[in-house]
Amino acid sequence: MILLDDVTLTYPDGDARVTAVDHVTLEGRPGVVTGITGPSGSGKSSLLALAATLIRPDSGRVIVDGVDATGLDAAGRTGLRRERIGIVFQQPQLLPSLTAREQLRVMAELGGRGLRERRAAVRGRVDELLDAVGLGDHADRRPAQLSGGQRQRVAIARALVHEPRVLVVDEPTSALDSARGAEIMALISRLTHERDTATLLVTHDLVHAGALDETVEVVDGRASRVAAV
Amino acid sequence: MYVAWRDLRFARGRFALIGAVVALITLLVGFLSGLTGGLAAQNVSAVLALPADRLVLHPVGDAAATFADSTIDQSTVDAWRSAPGVDAVTPVGIAQTRAEGPGASTAVALFGLDAGTSFPAPRRDDEIDLSAGASKDLGAVVGDSVTIAGSAYRVAAIGGDEWYSHTPVVTLTATAWAALDERLGGTGQPTVLAVSGSPAWDTVAADTGTAASTPLSSLTALSTFRSEIGSLALMIAMLFGVSALVVGAFFTVWTMQRSADIAVLKALGASTPALVLDALGQATVVLVLGVGVGIGLTALLGALAGGALPFVLSPLTTLAPAAVMIVLGLLGAAVSLRTVTSSDPLTALGSTR
Numbered sequence A: 001m002i003l004l005d006d007v008t009l010t011y012p013d014g015d016a017r018v019t020a021v022d023h024v025t026l027e028g029r030p031g032v033v034t035g036i037t038g039p040s041g042s043g044k045s046s047l048l049a050l051a052a053t054l055i056r057p058d059s060g061r062v063i064v065d066g067v068d069a070t071g072l073d074a075a076g077r078t079g080l081r082r083e084r085i086g087i088v089f090q091q092p093q094l095l096p097s098l099t100a101r102e103q104l105r106v107m108a109e110l111g112g113r114g115l116r117e118r119r120a121a122v123r124g125r126v127d128e129l130l131d132a133v134g135l136g137d138h139a140d141r142r143p144a145q146l147s148g149g150q151r152q153r154v155a156i157a158r159a160l161v162h163e164p165r166v167l168v169v170d171e172p173t174s175a176l177d178s179a180r181g182a183e184i185m186a187l188i189s190r191l192t193h194e195r196d197t198a199t200l201l202v203t204h205d206l207v208h209a210g211a212l213d214e215t216v217e218v219v220d221g222r223a224s225r226v227a228a229v
Numbered sequence B: 001m002y003v004a005w006r007d008l009r010f011a012r013g014r015f016a017l018i019g020a021v022v023a024l025i026t027l028l029v030g031f032l033s034g035l036t037g038g039l040a041a042q043n044v045s046a047v048l049a050l051p052a053d054r055l056v057l058h059p060v061g062d063a064a065a066t067f068a069d070s071t072i073d074q075s076t077v078d079a080w081r082s083a084p085g086v087d088a089v090t091p092v093g094i095a096q097t098r099a100e101g102p103g104a105s106t107a108v109a110l111f112g113l114d115a116g117t118s119f120p121a122p123r124r125d126d127e128i129d130l131s132a133g134a135s136k137d138l139g140a141v142v143g144d145s146v147t148i149a150g151s152a153y154r155v156a157a158i159g160g161d162e163w164y165s166h167t168p169v170v171t172l173t174a175t176a177w178a179a180l181d182e183r184l185g186g187t188g189q190p191t192v193l194a195v196s197g198s199p200a201w202d203t204v205a206a207d208t209g210t211a212a213s214t215p216l217s218s219l220t221a222l223s224t225f226r227s228e229i230g231s232l233a234l235m236i237a238m239l240f241g242v243s244a245l246v247v248g249a250f251f252t253v254w255t256m257q258r259s260a261d262i263a264v265l266k267a268l269g270a271s272t273p274a275l276v277l278d279a280l281g282q283a284t285v286v287l288v289l290g291v292g293v294g295i296g297l298t299a300l301l302g303a304l305a306g307g308a309l310p311f312v313l314s315p316l317t318t319l320a321p322a323a324v325m326i327v328l329g330l331l332g333a334a335v336s337l338r339t340v341t342s343s344d345p346l347t348a349l350g351s352t353r
Helices: A044-051 A074-084 A100-108 A115-132 A148-160 A178-195 A206-211 B002-010 B012-048 B074-082 B132-138 B174-183 B201-208 B217-221 B223-257 B259-268 B272-305 B319-334 B337-342
Strands: A002-013 A016-028 A033-037 A059-064 A085-088 A166-170 A198-202 A214-219 A222-228 B054-057 B086-100 B105-112 B127-130 B145-148 B151-158 B167-172 B192-197 B211-213
Touching: A002 A044, A016 A033, A016 A044, A016 A059, A016 A198, A016 A222, A033 A044, A033 A178, A033 A206, A044 A166, A044 A198, A074 A085, A074 B259, A085 A148, A100 A115, A100 A148, A100 B002, A100 B259, A115 A148, A148 A166, A148 A178, A166 A178, A178 A198, A178 A206, B002 B012, B002 B272, B012 B217, B012 B223, B012 B272, B012 B319, B054 B201, B054 B217, B074 B086, B074 B192, B074 B201, B086 B132, B086 B174, B105 B132, B105 B174, B127 B132, B127 B145, B132 B151, B132 B167, B151 B174, B167 B174, B201 B211, B211 B217, B217 B223, B223 B259, B223 B272, B223 B319, B223 B337, B259 B272, B259 B337, B272 B319, B272 B337
Parallel strands: A033 A198, A033 A214, A085 A166, A166 A198, B105 B167, B127 B151
Antiparallel strands: A002 A016, A002 A059, A214 A222, B054 B192, B054 B211, B086 B105, B086 B145, B086 B192, B127 B167, B145 B151
């Protein structure tokens, strides 16, 4: 699970500071897709960056699978992401030189300790995950040979191949048409439930709200409403 | 190296291009090194072959000692011979003139020293030993007569490949050399002492007003060697600099192009050491392949040109510059690591690449 406990984040803006996240407490539970919605500039992406440990809050705590990420330095947070967090970006962000299979395998080649064990574990799951996202027969294709939806599926498989406890997803349908968007949302929902992952998903598009188990609405940096869908 | 290998395969055109540039610079450096070695050998191989731990020269006035100006009188020879710790002192006369053989006339270096050392020398005053180069240029073989400054000498032996100041070496006895030197306008006194042993070199040199240095260090007393090798070494050094700059510029641009990928990898959990290793490993592969091809071409062209040019193909003229090229190239590539270490994984979030 993931817990954002009373977190606040401010950005410098000239001589002043702008509050992007204002004392937000948010919990992502295993097997649950928690949608984070809200208008542009409301602080959704900042909240997601905090959850992904890409940035440290000014105050409050971010607990990932029992580990307080706020007490870790940059290398420690990088290790935490490598082992316990999966990230799906707004754009697939695949590496152009790697095939779909290699995009997943690279997750075992990111350095740190336990490289050999991680390599064996990841390699054993690559084909299963590519099958799970419906791309088993596209494993040897590079990003340029895949459609937008297929690229996003590879990105989802990449985010899950190291079996993270937390999945952080940023606007996964923003570059897709509604049919493909619905497919991607359904896929994230299915994999979250199957793998018991705590998923936080930022979206401004409630067309696909059916794929969310619960939603948190963020307005002006504050989580103003929590509702079961 | 996981991503590095796949980038090399994926962007093979770009890497082949920079590899070719590295190979061409290596070829240029290797060829210049071989040529420098060859020219150096033609300049000083006879000096380096002298049987000595130290070569003793006599400076003229306040100027540094040179082979061209040095003359050593008998009292200086005796002083060195009587110095404690000295095992052997061989006076050596050096002069340059023209010689006429049965086949041709050519400029030669006359070395005068008595037989009995490792340096080839005749036993009779009317005989000479020819180096292989002198034999070839004069068209003379053992038993032939060679005329130097009006005197005829019988070729007693043909020896090694000694050269001095780009002229092949002809060796006479010390007595014959002294007489010949006087006829050529010299003093007839030896130019240099080849001294073996372990005396207090600086003390004896100071007492006798001479300069004692190792054969290698004494080469700076040859003005032609200093200027010639200095120019070539400067060219080689500049090529090393160009190589480091070119490789550094390539990998800096390449890494900047990949900065978004690097941010993504960091966001996914890639450690900075792993990314640095990846980048340096990639540069090493390009450099080793490029330098390898360049050195291979150097060896091939050097072997072909060896007959027409003074060219030395040895580890010093091939492997040493290759190693320097790789080290300097890696230093150049290391400049690009700043992009890797300073990349912010936060930029991966929200990027619309």
